Amino acid sequence: MREIHLLNTLTGKKEKLETLEPNHVRMYACGVTVYDNCHLGHAMQAVYFDVIRSYFEYCGYRVTYVRNYTDVDDKIINRAQERGISPKQLVDAMIASSEEDMALIGVRPANHEPRVSESIPQIITMIQALVQKGYAYANAEGDVYYRVLKKSDYGKLSNRKIDELRVGTRDLVAGDKEFDMDFALWKHDETEGASWDSPWGRGRPGWHIECSAMAKMFLGATFDIHGGGRDLVFPHHENEIAQSEAANGCGYARYWMHSGLLTINKQKMSKSLGNHIMIKDFIARFPGEVLRLAYLQFHYTSNVDFSEQVFRQAARRLLYFYESLQDLDRLAADAPLQEKLVPGFDPRALVEAFHHEMSNDFGTVGAMRELLQGFRRANELRQGKKTPAKCFTAKAYVQTLRELFGVFGLLRMEPQAFISQLKLQILKEMNLAESEVNRLIQARNEARQNKDWAKADAVRQELLQLNIEVMDTPEGTRWTILWKDDEA
Structure with missing residues (x-):
C-alpha cells in the first residue's frame, strides 16, 4: 500500500x-x-x-x-x-x-x-x-x-x-x-x-x-x-x-x-x-469537466479566485488534452500485440511522478503538471515516420493517461463528441460563429487548390488572429482553438 x-x-x-x-x-x-x-x-x-x-x-x-x-x-x-x-x-x-x-x-x-x-x-x-x-x-x-x-x-x-x-x-x-x-x-x-x-x-x-x-x-x-x-x-x-x-x-x-x-x-x-x-x-456554458479542471489547477487547501480567464483557460487546456488523446488514439490503433517501447519513452515514469505529487497531501497542481508533460512527451511519437514501436508506445501512453486522468474524473468521454461540443461552447464564449470559421477554412482550401499561396497564407493569418489554428492532415483540414504554452 x-x-x-x-x-x-x-x-x-x-x-x-x-x-x-x-x-x-x-x-x-x-x-x-x-x-x-x-x-x-x-x-x-x-x-x-x-x-x-x-x-x-x-x-x-x-x-x-x-x-x-x-x-x-x-x-x-x-x-x-x-x-x-x-x-x-x-x-x-x-x-x-x-x-x-x-x-x-x-x-x-x-x-x-x-x-x-x-x-x-x-x-x-x-x-x-x-x-x-x-x-x-x-x-x-x-x-x-x-x-x-x-x-x-x-x-x-x-x-x-x-x-x-x-x-x-x-x-x-x-x-x-x-x-x-x-x-x-x-x-x-x-x-x-x-x-x-x-x-x-x-x-x-x-x-x-x-x-x-x-x-x-x-x-x-x-x-x-x-x-x-x-x-x-x-x-x-x-x-x-x-x-x-x-x-x-x-x-x-x-x-x-x-x-x-x-x-x-x-x-x-x-x-x-x-x-x-x-x-x-x-x-449551460461549459461541460462539467471544465469546472473540475479549473478546481484541480489549485491545491485543495488554497483559497481559489475564479474569473472568466480561469474558466476559458481551463476550457482551452481541456480541448488540448482531448485533441491530443484523439491523435494518440489514431496512432495507437495500429499497435502490434507485442513490441518494445521506444527508447526513452516509458509511461511508467509518469505513473510514479503522479504518485509522487498526489501522495504528498493530494498535490493536484504538481500532478496536473506531470500529466501535461506526459501528453507533450507522448505527442512527440507522432513526429516523423510511423513505426510499430511508436504505435505500441502510443497505446501504452493512452492507457496510462486515461487511467491517471480518471482519478481526477477527466477525459472520460469519447474524444470526438466532446471536442465538437467543447469547440462550439468555446466559440460562443469568444463571440465567434462556427460558420465564420468554416467560411475562412473553405476560402483557404480554395486558394490552396488554385495554388494561390499568398491568399492561403493571408487567410491562415486571419484565422490565427481569431485564435484559430488550422492543420492539414491526410484526413483533410482540421482546426482547433489556439492553446498557448504560456497558459500551462
Missing part, C-alpha cells in the same frame, strides 16, 4: 496516514444545507473530496465515504414558508437538484448520504448521553445546550483559547444559557414538518450535533478523516469534536482536512453582488 501524507488541521502538521483498519479509509465530509440550488462553492469542496476519495481507491484502499444532507434548518423553514410549501417538499426538490448538479460535474455519490431528518433517534440518544454525563443541560423552554467550559481542551482544532473565540460572538438567546458560548444541541420548535418529540419537548436538533450523530452511525465513534471547507473549522467542527468526544468517551476524527474558500473576481460570492454562480448556470 502506498504511503500517503496529508495536512492535519488538528495538529497543523503534515502527517503519514495510518488508518484505524488496515487498507480501509473511513471518511466524512459535511454536505450542503438544502434550501437552494448548489453553487460553485459547494461544487469545489465536493470535487476536491471526490478526487481524494478516488486517489485512495486508486492506491488500493477500500473507502467508506459519508456526505450528509442538512435538511433541517432555519433557512429551509423560512424558504418553504416563502414558497408556500412544506419543508419536506422543499428539501426533496433541492436534494434531487443537488444530485443532478453533482452528476453534471462528475462527482460520484458517497457510500452513505444520510439526512438529518432521518437521523433524529440517533441525535436524541447522543444528546441524552451528554446530559447524563453533565456535558449538557436543558432550560425551562425546552432547549438543550452543551457546556463548553466543561471540555478542558475546547478550541484545539482552531488552536485558540475560549477567550479568543469569544471575541466577536454574541449571545443570541440571552438569559437561557449558563455561558455565552454554550451552543444548542436541541431547540424548542413546533414547526410542522420540521420538529420532533423528545425528552425535552417538541423541537429539532442544533446544527453541530447532527454531523456527530450521522458520522457515528456509519463510521463509528472514531474514524479516520473528517473534511469540509475552511469556514467550518470554527464553530462547526470545533463543536463536533467537543460533543462527540464527550458523548462517546473517545477520540473523534483522527485527521481533519479543510479545503479553501472560493471568491469570484476577488469578491466573496454573493447574490447581492450578482456573482453567485450556480452549478446549473455554469453547465
